[in-house]
Amino acid sequence: MVDAWMLDVPGERVVVREPVPADEAPLLALFEACEDWFVAATGLPSAPGDVQSLFYALPEGARPEDKVLLVVERGGVVTGLVDAVRDHPEPGAVSVGMFLLAPWARGRGLGRAVAGALLARAEGVSRVRATVPPGWRPGERFLEGLGFVLEEESAVGAEVGNRRAGPRERGVRRAELRVGRG
Template structure:
């Protein structure tokens, strides 16, 4: 399966809210409560200290319709690094390689990023997924280091 990533638009909100509801297991484990109706809007304001709105990117993963969502902040915690808030895939589509394709698509789209960071909570789901994708897990951080890539690919 080949998926594409595109920027989130306001028209995507109803479908993203359905995805959030379908991923309540992740929200429960990561935040301690289910997702709510204001969660999509709040993502626009959820920025690490010292970052700006221009660094925030909400992405929709598509392959014959929306199948995933990515929240990330570019050039954080350092230049050429990115902090990933989460990758979300519907429960019935997990373990089909969609998450792997999302990681591939993110690293291809942001070719100047050399390190992708995920902050981990003690009980956060997805640790095995991150490990399988090549992220190095170290306490409350997971980092994927990718070789610098030129435009010539």
């Protein structure tokens, strides 16, 4: 499990680390700032319970010990969050439930740097699966830029990342990245 590590982003101090109890308020602020993503993904803005549910939300068949939550901190400010499950839906796969960056941190290469560092540290991973709200171009472009192959929109009510879809959610676009080791 990753405790904390510095990320090499020119001119910025970026730390990726596991969350601590004191992160609840900064994560609430991050979720509020990312209303565009929540509305695109769920049809509603985030609610206070969304932060708390991060710690126990798992897709069916996943083990709690395989859950990974990472906070991205830029200049001492919580700027992003990664929610993933190792070895799901099969050994060697990683399912990303959420890869969220504050709007003011997007489009600057930070997401790409975090994703690249996580992939470089991933041992035994053969594929990464993610989802994106259909038509949410920032997420689609991000995944495509990392080399993910996007599928067509899935049926409404399908599993969404690490949770079940809510009543206002449309389907999702699944994406997959095959990780080559060689």
